[in-house]
Amino acid sequence: xxxxxxxxxxxxFRRALLAATMVGGLTGLVGVxxxxxxxxxxxxxxxxxxxxxxxxxxxxxxxFYVAAGIWGFLSAVLINQAxxxxxxxxxAAIGIVTTASFALGVALISRASRVTKNFDAALFGNLxxxxxxxxxxxxxxxxxxxxxxFMLYKQLLFLTFDPEVAPIYGVRxxxxxxxxxxxxxxxxxASIRIMGVTLIAASLVIPPVIARLLTDRxxxxxxxSTILGAVLGFAGMFxxxxxxxxxxxxxxxxxAAVFVLVLLYVSIRQWVRTGRPSVAVDALASRDxxxxxx
Amino acid sequence: xxxxxxxxxxxxxQEIIRLDGVSAGYEGKPVLSGVTLGVRPGEFVGVVGPSGSxxxxxxRLLLGSVPLYSGKATVDGHAxxxxxxxxxxxxxxxxxxxxxxxxxxxxxxxMGRAASSGPWPWARPxxxxxxxxxxxxxxxxxxxxxxxxxxSGGQQQRVFLARALIRNPRLLLLDEPTSGxxxxxxxxxxxxxxxxxxxxxxxxxxTHELNAVAAHLPRVICINRGIVADGPPSRIFTNETLRLTxxxxxxxxxxxxxxxxxxxxxxFGELDHLHAHxxxxxxxx
Numbered sequence: 001x002x003x004x005x006x007x008x009x010x011x012x013f014r015r016a017l018l019a020a021t022m023v024g025g026l027t028g029l030v031g032v033x034x035x036x037x038x039x040x041x042x043x044x045x046x047x048x049x050x051x052x053x054x055x056x057x058x059x060x061x062x063x064f065y066v067a068a069g070i071w072g073f074l075s076a077v078l079i080n081q082a083x084x085x086x087x088x089x090x091x092a093a094i095g096i097v098t099t100a101s102f103a104l105g106v107a108l109i110s111r112a113s114r115v116t117k118n119f120d121a122a123l124f125g126n127l128x129x130x131x132x133x134x135x136x137x138x139x140x141x142x143x144x145x146x147x148x149x150f151m152l153y154k155q156l157l158f159l160t161f162d163p164e165v166a167p168i169y170g171v172r173x174x175x176x177x178x179x180x181x182x183x184x185x186x187x188x189x190a191s192i193r194i195m196g197v198t199l200i201a202a203s204l205v206i207p208p209v210i211a212r213l214l215t216d217r218x219x220x221x222x223x224x225s226t227i228l229g230a231v232l233g234f235a236g237m238f239x240x241x242x243x244x245x246x247x248x249x250x251x252x253x254x255x256a257a258v259f260v261l262v263l264l265y266v267s268i269r270q271w272v273r274t275g276r277p278s279v280a281v282d283a284l285a286s287r288d289x290x291x292x293x294x
Numbered sequence: 295x296x297x298x299x300x301x302x303x304x305x306x307x308q309e310i311i312r313l314d315g316v317s318a319g320y321e322g323k324p325v326l327s328g329v330t331l332g333v334r335p336g337e338f339v340g341v342v343g344p345s346g347s348x349x350x351x352x353x354r355l356l357l358g359s360v361p362l363y364s365g366k367a368t369v370d371g372h373a374x375x376x377x378x379x380x381x382x383x384x385x386x387x388x389x390x391x392x393x394x395x396x397x398x399x400x401x402x403x404x405m406g407r408a409a410s411s412g413p414w415p416w417a418r419p420x421x422x423x424x425x426x427x428x429x430x431x432x433x434x435x436x437x438x439x440x441x442x443x444x445x446s447g448g449q450q451q452r453v454f455l456a457r458a459l460i461r462n463p464r465l466l467l468l469d470e471p472t473s474g475x476x477x478x479x480x481x482x483x484x485x486x487x488x489x490x491x492x493x494x495x496x497x498x499x500x501t502h503e504l505n506a507v508a509a510h511l512p513r514v515i516c517i518n519r520g521i522v523a524d525g526p527p528s529r530i531f532t533n534e535t536l537r538l539t540x541x542x543x544x545x546x547x548x549x550x551x552x553x554x555x556x557x558x559x560x561x562f563g564e565l566d567h568l569h570a571h572x573x574x575x576x577x578x579x
Binding site: 036150151152153154155157158160161162164165166167168169170171172212215216217218219220221 | 395
């Protein structure tokens, strides 16, 4: 039986709990757009790309957020441009940009062994690594993202649903794409200490996919995914503490377990209603399913 | 200015679409070349041609989403691709829509005003009023809260038509609005468009349905990387123009005021069998 009171007496845990809850909500919210815009692979790649920037910044003595932020935004813009080129497949272009950046980070770590320990946390997440400053950064990114989604809701919905027609009807697609790339980069950077580079993509994908299974409404999916992400982040920290495993891994494993339970629930409910098995998965587009298996 | 030139100038000012020697395409490669075309307000025009002939490119050119390589193009008095966009409604091919996207009928229709209805996530009263009016007019009010996947092909077509109409456009462009639907739904959609056209909306649609175009539309443009023929279907649907457009033989029959187009029987290599059922009236050329 997990003793919920025990870890709460430690300040580092309370700080990490608050951070994980906000990160879960943030990735749950941003993840809705990532999943519906078929950008799961971009989220996965960008987190690896940001890792390279963070290592370069560390070695050069530049602030983590400044280095990772500039690197992440440039990567996002580069990926965005690459995906518009027809000669090169988008997945191949993303693979080149992001793995090259990740490899640069690994190469720098290999050269300077003093940074290895710190970057274990960046790779897999570590609740001990969250500082008070990190909390303010996460809260700031979360607040700005909520405000942007609220104020640009209609345009973001249109652009996500029908990117071909939205610009024809006056939606500023280029500007919104750049803003979204910036938000995605900021989300990944803010989440990196809790989730770890290798596991951020899962936190961007699993809560929105669970929410999609439970609703056919975009607004409800946004709210549900945000709440689910926050709850899974909160609960995952206790799992991390109790079983002494990396925080990112604990949150992702818990999220995957909840996904399986929800999928079972929805499938059985559909079976009872229609008499046909396995129709729940129809609610997910094929690319969403691919994202889950990525 | 001389009298004839002045008349010509006035005539062109009245046109809602004017293309002069236009070339357009993608990534530097022209799909359409040397297109000169004029459409007056209130016209109803069908664009036909084989797959890859440039039908969608022509519509996208008018929407300003395809680069113009040469020539001049204006829509409703605005230069195509310019800063100011004309009031155009566009219905894309339904095959391009993600039917699993979590969105309801009314949310899709309100997207038509997404860029002009203020920063709040909810619809303004005037947008709701216009939404209610369109739902009633197009006969889809009962489905307003439903997910778009749960509708029939004809109902889905009406939803995207409503999204275009909520902008109160003077020009409506539709990309293959009758593909993938049954004959009854196709006729319903075309009658709806005829009704809108009678109310003053200029309608241009691309389609593969030559007989539907011949039956419903007063003007048709045959294209194959450029304009092959332009005029009333009864005049321009001939074996020669269809051969130039599609690169294959087709049979054109004019009977009882109707123009009918059929595949040439020899295509299937069963000449003897099919000749036994040939119509009495010889195909026109």
